[in-house]
Amino acid sequence: MLKTVFEKHLNILDYSLSSLWRRRLKNASVLLVFAGVIFLLASFQMVTQALTQLAKDSLENTPEITIQRMSAGRQEAIPLAYMDELSTIFGIQKVVPRIWGYYFDEANLANYTVMGLDVSAMPFGKKLNLALREGRFPEREGTGESVIGQSVYTAKDLKNRRVISFFRPDLSLKSFKVVGIFSSIVDLLTSDLIVMNIEDARDLFAIAPGFVTDLCVYVANPMEVDTIAKKIADRLSDTRVLTRSQIMKTYQVVFGWRSGFASVCLLTALAAFIILAWDKASGLSPEERREISILKILGWETTDVLAVRFWESFLVAALAFVIGCTFAYIHVAFFDATLFRPVLLGWSVIYPSFQLIPNISVDDLLLIFCFTVIPYLAATVIPAWRCAIVPADSAIR
Numbered sequence: 001m002l003k004t005v006f007e008k009h010l011n012i013l014d015y016s017l018s019s020l021w022r023r024r025l026k027n028a029s030v031l032l033v034f035a036g037v038i039f040l041l042a043s044f045q046m047v048t049q050a051l052t053q054l055a056k057d058s059l060e061n062t063p064e065i066t067i068q069r070m071s072a073g074r075q076e077a078i079p080l081a082y083m084d085e086l087s088t089i090f091g092i093q094k095v096v097p098r099i100w101g102y103y104f105d106e107a108n109l110a111n112y113t114v115m116g117l118d119v120s121a122m123p124f125g126k127k128l129n130l131a132l133r134e135g136r137f138p139e140r141e142g143t144g145e146s147v148i149g150q151s152v153y154t155a156k157d158l159k160n161r162r163v164i165s166f167f168r169p170d171l172s173l174k175s176f177k178v179v180g181i182f183s184s185i186v187d188l189l190t191s192d193l194i195v196m197n198i199e200d201a202r203d204l205f206a207i208a209p210g211f212v213t214d215l216c217v218y219v220a221n222p223m224e225v226d227t228i229a230k231k232i233a234d235r236l237s238d239t240r241v242l243t244r245s246q247i248m249k250t251y252q253v254v255f256g257w258r259s260g261f262a263s264v265c266l267l268t269a270l271a272a273f274i275i276l277a278w279d280k281a282s283g284l285s286p287e288e289r290r291e292i293s294i295l296k297i298l299g300w301e302t303t304d305v306l307a308v309r310f311w312e313s314f315l316v317a318a319l320a321f322v323i324g325c326t327f328a329y330i331h332v333a334f335f336d337a338t339l340f341r342p343v344l345l346g347w348s349v350i351y352p353s354f355q356l357i358p359n360i361s362v363d364d365l366l367l368i369f370c371f372t373v374i375p376y377l378a379a380t381v382i383p384a385w386r387c388a389i390v391p392a393d394s395a396i397r
Helices: 002-022 024-058 082-086 125-131 150-155 184-190 198-205 222-235 244-282 286-297 302-335 341-345 362-379 381-388
Strands: 065-071 074-076 092-105 110-116 132-135 145-148 163-167 173-182 193-196 214-219 239-243
Touching: 002 024, 002 302, 024 184, 024 244, 024 302, 024 362, 065 082, 065 222, 082 092, 082 214, 092 198, 110 198, 125 132, 125 184, 150 173, 150 184, 173 184, 173 193, 173 198, 193 198, 214 222, 222 239, 239 244, 302 362
Parallel strands: 110 193, 145 173
Antiparallel strands: 065 074, 065 214, 065 239, 092 110, 092 214, 132 173, 145 193, 163 173
16 A cells, blocks of 8 residues: 555656656746745855854953943943952952054054053963964063054055054054064954054053053853852942853844844745745646646546645755755855855955855754745645646636
């Protein structure tokens, strides 16, 4: 019995394939449009997952806790005296002061991120030289030295020169010797970055002695981060305490919001395509009516004709799904999602170059499948039933 049913459906499938081939031009047009819609949705999903994973990997070596002083809802310089309060909290491994800000380069109309800190004071400071293409980091006691990112090197057109200059707030000029250049591998974090001694950064931004931009707190036990963050917030009531996990959630929200907004726009295109598919499937051409009538006369039941229409729709949808997801993967993995990077990353004069690695899972594929293939199949159920109930003599009258 089971063998007979299997053979029956195998024959129906074979007939469906031949029917698709007879109308190959019509089915090919539907296939290409459907695959294009799936490609767009899958690309956004893959780019979002890839960016989220990239952000997660990039934040692995960042401080577990960052402390910023707030006044009237805005960030202000934080006194170094706050480090004495932190020294009494058990579980804190090290506190590293940091001065950072943005410098607008009028010549290139680009913003650089300038960061001043003592690299040797960081827990993994000795390993940071691995992030350099050439050179070294500024020494603790040295002044007038800097390390720059690849985009800064290109924007300044340094070539063989190793000196860059910036204006202080009083418009006096301050020059720095470039002693190192970041590798392109870490471009996502360092593309627009300029690292210097903390005193040089204080002088460049005219920050008063005894104050810094924020404090980076490294915790010995990662399981105690939230507890220590709460203790810091209780002791320093005028500060904002940010944990690494909170920053990661912010990235996820930003990428998810942008991807969701774009996906909603694309869902309208999907809805329009499904309506078009419904309209096309609802109307039977004279040839299709004649074909169904002949099948009915030959002894085919309504369920058999319905099965043929289902297999035709399923084969087109499945093939479009495979083609769309495959090209979406290629688009993200080999072309760095060129079509959608500005939508998800924003626009900037200095734009980091980095390799996106699609982080697609079975859950993501099922989500794309449910949003695309299932609605298309549902849109063909009623038209398929209307095709199946055509009277046997309708085309012979």
